[in-house]
Amino acid sequence: MGRVELILTTNPGIEDIVAGEAAAKLAAELVEAREGHGRVVVRVDEDKLYLVEELRSIHRARLLLARGSVCAARSCLDEVYRLVLESGVEDYLTPDSSFAVRVTRAGSHEYTSLDIARVAGDAVIEAARRRRGFRPRVDLDYPSVIVAVDVVNEEAAVSIELGGDLSWHRRGYRIYDHPAALKPTLAYAMIMLSGAVDGDHIMDPMCGGGTVAVEAALTFESSPVTCMDKNPRHIRGAMMNAAAALVGSRIRFLVGDATRLSSYIDSVDVVVSNPPYGIRMGSPSKVRRVYEVFVDEAARVVRKRIAVITPEYGYFRRLLESRGWKVVHERRVAHGNLYPHIIVAEPG
Numbered sequence: 180m181g182r183v184e185l186i187l188t189t190n191p192g193i194e195d196i197v198a199g200e201a202a203a204k205l206a207a208e209l210v211e212a213r214e215g216h217g218r219v220v221v222r223v224d225e226d227k228l229y230l231v232e233e234l235r236s237i238h239r240a241r242l243l244l245a246r247g248s249v250c251a252a253r254s255c256l257d258e259v260y261r262l263v264l265e266s267g268v269e270d271y272l273t274p275d276s277s278f279a280v281r282v283t284r285a286g287s288h289e290y291t292s293l294d295i296a297r298v299a300g301d302a303v304i305e306a307a308r309r310r311r312g313f314r315p316r317v318d319l320d321y322p323s324v325i326v327a328v329d330v331v332n333e334e335a336a337v338s339i340e341l342g343g344d345l346s347w348h349r350r351g352y353r354i355y356d357h358p359a360a361l362k363p364t365l366a367y368a369m370i371m372l373s374g375a376v377d378g379d380h381i382m383d384p385m386c387g388g389g390t391v392a393v394e395a396a397l398t399f400e401s402s403p404v405t406c407m408d409k410n411p412r413h414i415r416g417a418m419m420n421a422a423a424a425l426v427g428s429r430i431r432f433l434v435g436d437a438t439r440l441s442s443y444i445d446s447v448d449v450v451v452s453n454p455p456y457g458i459r460m461g462s463p464s465k466v467r468r469v470y471e472v473f474v475d476e477a478a479r480v481v482r483k484r485i486a487v488i489t490p491e492y493g494y495f496r497r498l499l500e501s502r503g504w505k506v507v508h509e510r511r512v513a514h515g516n517l518y519p520h521i522i523v524a525e526p527g
């Protein structure tokens with residue numbers, strides 16, 4: 180049984196969550212995690228590879244074939260060619276398969292991503308011709324095999340995309356697209372950071388399209404999950420998403436106002452939520468008022484912890500502390516072009 184290396188990509192800020200999930204589900208050994216870069220390299224037994232699909236914290240997974248160094252000069256495109264040629268990429272192609280090269284380039288080089296794609300494509304064709312005796316077909320739109328070539332400063336890596344062109348967090352259940360939807364990978368990370376365990380009652384009282392609720396139901400088999408939003412349209416959307424994720428019957432849906440949380444629910448173990456950002460609500464003072472009343476209401480029902488993601492983190496943290504909550508964790512993550520914080524707190 181061989182060991183292989185995987186490049187797992189994720190949302191910048193939750194690399195440790197990816198490493199932890201890969202260790203737990205794939206018995207993966209961490210090779211490298213660059214914090215803030217959204218990229219984790221792990222080593223796993225080949226016979227565990229099929230379990231990659233179960234990782235909820237990743238965007239993409241790639242099978243690493245070769246790594247090497249390249250210089251910035253144009254002549255160093257030859258090094259990219261050699262790296263791809265010697266990577267063993269031909270083992271993943273058949274005479275019937277088509278392929279495409281996808282390039283990620285960062286840093287300053289005398290060549291472009293298109294130049295890299297061209298030489299890497301030539302090297303893939305040459306590798307298959309030399310060692311397997313066929314010429315693979317290029318199909319940039321619907322390739323059966325995607326060869327990823329990353330050139331970051333002086334480092335180069337060749338890998339095979341597992342799971343095709345679509346980012347895994349976009350798959351599956353997003354039938355209803357909430358205008359301010361959270362990425363499922365971040366929702367999963369928040370659930371993990373909240374310290375929730377299977378069996379805990381988990382609630383998102385401002386659940387929008389239900390991302391947190393769906394991730395909670397997919398993560399924990401026996402946890403009751405409640406998804407509430409004041410907007411009935413979003414609750415209908417959340418029900419559609421949950422049904423598409425096959426967890427519709429596991430989630431209780433409520434139309435209700437989080438600033439009156441205690442009138443809907445007596446107690447809940449963990450609240451995990453992505454409250455509205457002031458940007459969309461028009462006024463920061465309005466959103467702060469919602470936060471204040473919500474925090475006081477949460478104090479009446481939350482037994483274990485609350486985890487929120489907000490770009491108003493300074494304000495939210497001070498608010499929690501002034502109301503007697505103990506902040507037990509805080510971190511910065513990337514979400515679109517914003518850098519909100521995830522804050523986890525326990526009632527005082």
Ligand SMILES: C[S@@+](CC[C@H](N)C(=O)[O-])C[C@H]1O[C@@H](n2cnc3c(N)ncnc32)[C@H](O)[C@@H]1O
Pocket residue numbers: 357359360361362384385386387388389390391407408409410413435436437438453454455456469
């Ligand atoms: C940022 S969105 C949540 C998006 C959600 N995490 C998702 O992935 O779809 C915030 C949600 O809070 C809801 N909301 C705002 N004020 C609320 C309140 N007082 N009570 C309940 N829901 C509220 C909005 O309707 C909106 O759907």
